[in-house]
Amino acid sequence: MPTDATSPYVLELRDLTVDYGGVTAVDHVSLRVPRGEVLALLGPSGSGKSTLLHTVAGFRPPTRGEVWLKGRRVATPERAEPPERRDVAVVFQSYALWPHLSALDTVAYPIRRKGSRRRTAREEALDILDRLRIAHLADRRPAELSGGEQQRVGLARALARQASLYLFDEPTAHLDTHVRGVFLDQLVVRREASGAGGLYATHDAEEALGLADRVALLNAGRLVQLGTPQQVYAEPVDVWAARLTGPASVLEAAVLGAGGGRCAVSIAGKVVTVEGSADTSVRDVVPLLVRPGWAHLGGELRGRLQSVRFRGPHSDHVVETAAGNLLIREPGPPRQVAGADVTWTLSRTWPLERPLKSPDSTAQPPLVQL
Numbered sequence: 191m192p193t194d195a196t197s198p199y200v201l202e203l204r205d206l207t208v209d210y211g212g213v214t215a216v217d218h219v220s221l222r223v224p225r226g227e228v229l230a231l232l233g234p235s236g237s238g239k240s241t242l243l244h245t246v247a248g249f250r251p252p253t254r255g256e257v258w259l260k261g262r263r264v265a266t267p268e269r270a271e272p273p274e275r276r277d278v279a280v281v282f283q284s285y286a287l288w289p290h291l292s293a294l295d296t297v298a299y300p301i302r303r304k305g306s307r308r309r310t311a312r313e314e315a316l317d318i319l320d321r322l323r324i325a326h327l328a329d330r331r332p333a334e335l336s337g338g339e340q341q342r343v344g345l346a347r348a349l350a351r352q353a354s355l356y357l358f359d360e361p362t363a364h365l366d367t368h369v370r371g372v373f374l375d376q377l378v379v380r381r382e383a384s385g386a387g388g389l390y391a392t393h394d395a396e397e398a399l400g401l402a403d404r405v406a407l408l409n410a411g412r413l414v415q416l417g418t419p420q421q422v423y424a425e426p427v428d429v430w431a432a433r434l435t436g437p438a439s440v441l442e443a444a445v446l447g448a449g450g451g452r453c454a455v456s457i458a459g460k461v462v463t464v465e466g467s468a469d470t471s472v473r474d475v476v477p478l479l480v481r482p483g484w485a486h487l488g489g490e491l492r493g494r495l496q497s498v499r500f501r502g503p504h505s506d507h508v509v510e511t512a513a514g515n516l517l518i519r520e521p522g523p524p525r526q527v528a529g530a531d532v533t534w535t536l537s538r539t540w541p542l543e544r545p546l547k548s549p550d551s552t553a554q555p556p557l558v559q560l
Contacts, residue, residue, distance in 0.1 A: 197261030200225045200355050200387035201246065206255035208241050208411075215241035217411035218255070223355070228378075228388035230402035232395060232422075232434065238411035239391035243357045246389065247280050248273035260354055279351035281344050281361045287332040293319060293343045294328035300351035318346045322372060356388045362397065395435045399423055407431050423481075428543045432479045439485075441513035443478040445541050453539060458512035460490055465538040477542040482506070482519035487526070489535025498524040509534055 201223040208216040216238045223229045231239045244250045246257055248270060257265035259278070264271040279300070287296055297315035302308060319325045322342050332340055345361055378401075392398050398405050399419040407414040407422060415427045426432040429440055446454040446461060453466035455478060464484075493509040493516065505524045509516045509532060518534060526532055 198224055200260055202258035204256040207253045208245050208250060209253040215411050219413050221406060223387045223389060225387055226385045227403045228390055228401060230398035230405045231391040231408055232398040232405050233408035234393055237408040239408055240359050243359050243389060243391055247278055247357055248276050277354040278357055279348045279353035280357045281348045282359055287340055287343060289332050292329050292331055296343055297346045297350045300347060304352060315350055318349055322346050354386055356386060358390045360392055407434060425540055429477050432542060437482050437517055439480045439516045441478045441480060442475050443513050444475050455539060457491060462536050464536045466540055479540040479542050480516060482517045484538040485516055485518045485534055485536050487518055487520060487532055487534055489533050491534050493532055493534055495526050495528055495530045495532050497528050500524055
C-alpha cells in the first residue's frame with residue numbers, strides 16, 4: 191500500500207466511516223496523532239470509541255475512508271492489512287489473556303517477539319509487573335486472577351510491546367485509584383522514552399483531561415470537538431460538550447459585550463464583567479457555562495443555598511439563582527447551611543451554543559453534576 195516516509199504522524203484517519211448491523215458507529219471522522227502524542231477519545235457508551243479503536247487495530251474494516259499508520263496506508267474499504275502487520279499494541283476491556291500462559295510469560299511474550307532472549311524478556315517482564323504492583327502474581331494463570339488483576343496483566347503486556355501506537359479501550363475501568371495512577375504514570379514515561387503515540391478511549395473526563403495531550407469528543411460516532419484538555423474544558427463548543435468534560439452549571443444570561451479577554455453579562459438585571467470571551471459584541475440570552483471554580487460565595491448576585499456537601503478538601507454548594515442552579519466549589523468545610531439566603535459572584539464564564547439534535551440529545555447529563 192502507499193507510504194509517506196516523511197509523515198510526522200503515527201496515525202491518520204481520513205474521513206473514516208464504519209457501519210455494522212445497520213448502524214453508523216463512526217461517522218466521517220478525520221484525526222491525526224503526531225509521534226509522541228496521546229489523544230483521548232472521550233464520549234459516552236455507544237459514541238463509537240471502541241469501534242474506532244478496533245478499526246485502527248485491524249479488527250474491523252472501514253466502510254469509507256482510510257487508516258494510515260506511520261505514513262503507510264493500512265486500511266481502505268477494499269483492502270486492509272491484518273492486525274499482526276500493524277505496529278500497534280492493544281489493551282481490551284475484556285483483557286484477552288492467553289489462558290495457558292502465566293502472567294510473567296504473558297508479559298514476556300511481546301518482548302521475545304522483538305528478538306530478546308528468554309531470560310532477558312522475563313527479567314524485563316518481571317520489572318513491568320513489579321511497577322504495576324503485581325510481581326507476586328507472576329506465576330499465576332488468568333483463571334487464578336481476579337478481574338482487576340487480569341486487567342493489570344493486560345496493561346503490563348501492552349507496556350511491554352514496544353509499539354509505535356498504543357490503543358487503550360477503557361483500560362483502567364477495573365483498577366483502584368492507586369493502581370490507576372501507577373499505570374498512567376508508566377504510560378507517560380514509556381511514551382516519552384519511545385516517542386510512541388497513543389489513542390486512549392474513556393468515558394472518564396478527569397482521566398482524559400489529566401492524561402492526554404489532546405482530547406477528541408465523540409457523540410453518536412461524530413467528532414464534536416478536538417482540542418487540548420484546557421480548550422475542551424474551558425471553551426466547549428456546546429452544552430453537551432460542556433457537561434461531558436466535567437462538573438458544569440449552565441445559566442441563562444445575556445452577553446452584553448466582550449473584548450480583551452473580558453465578557454460583560456447580565457444576570458437577573460445585574461451586569462457583571464468577568465474573564466471570558468464571546469464571538470460577537472451583543473447577543474441574546476444564551477446558555478452560560480460556569481465551572482465550579484468560576485463562581486464564589488459573596489458578591490453582588492443573590493440566591494438561595496439548595497444543598498451543601500462536604501468533600502474533604504472542598505465543599506460543594508448548589509445555589510438556586512434567577513438564572514438557574516449553580517454549583518460553587520469552595521475550599522474547606524461549608525460556611526453556610528442549606529436553605530440560607532446567600533450572595534455570589536462570577537470570576538469567569540463561557541457562552542455556549544445549544545447542541546444540535548442527535549440520537550443522544552435526549553440523554554443529557556443533569557444541569558449540575560456533583
